[in-house]
Amino acid sequence: MDKLRTDARFFLLGALGYPFVEILWRGYTHPTMALAGGIGAVVLFRINANLARGRLPLRLLASGAAITLIELVFGVIFNLGFGMDVWDYSEAPCQLLGQICLPYSLLWCLLSLPFCFFCAREKKPRPVG
Numbered sequence: 001m002d003k004l005r006t007d008a009r010f011f012l013l014g015a016l017g018y019p020f021v022e023i024l025w026r027g028y029t030h031p032t033m034a035l036a037g038g039i040g041a042v043v044l045f046r047i048n049a050n051l052a053r054g055r056l057p058l059r060l061l062a063s064g065a066a067i068t069l070i071e072l073v074f075g076v077i078f079n080l081g082f083g084m085d086v087w088d089y090s091e092a093p094c095q096l097l098g099q100i101c102l103p104y105s106l107l108w109c110l111l112s113l114p115f116c117f118f119c120a121r122e123k124k125p126r127p128v129g
Helices: 002-026 032-050 056-081 102-121
Strands: none
Touching: 002 032, 032 056, 032 102, 056 102
């Protein structure tokens, strides 16, 4: 039950935080970004919990890669599949299908830094028994 509560808290944090960052960055967002943010926050928490003793650069790279993969999946589904045109990186350098690009992937690595520290402060549930 503790795991579910922790996941729910991180999902809510991401569902509110990701669109907020997007509004700050480009002035608007899309409702699908709340879902992407919620999923992303849970994934980032799990990455940081599993790599807690790992070096910070490894955690940042893994976090940035996870967010990039989530953006790719959401972009393929919502932008390419449903034609929603939430974003388009086709003019960006080192892009894939116009849905992800290297500059934003690197930016996500940096933006993961505060999240890594936030995850480190989260108390892990104690084993029962």
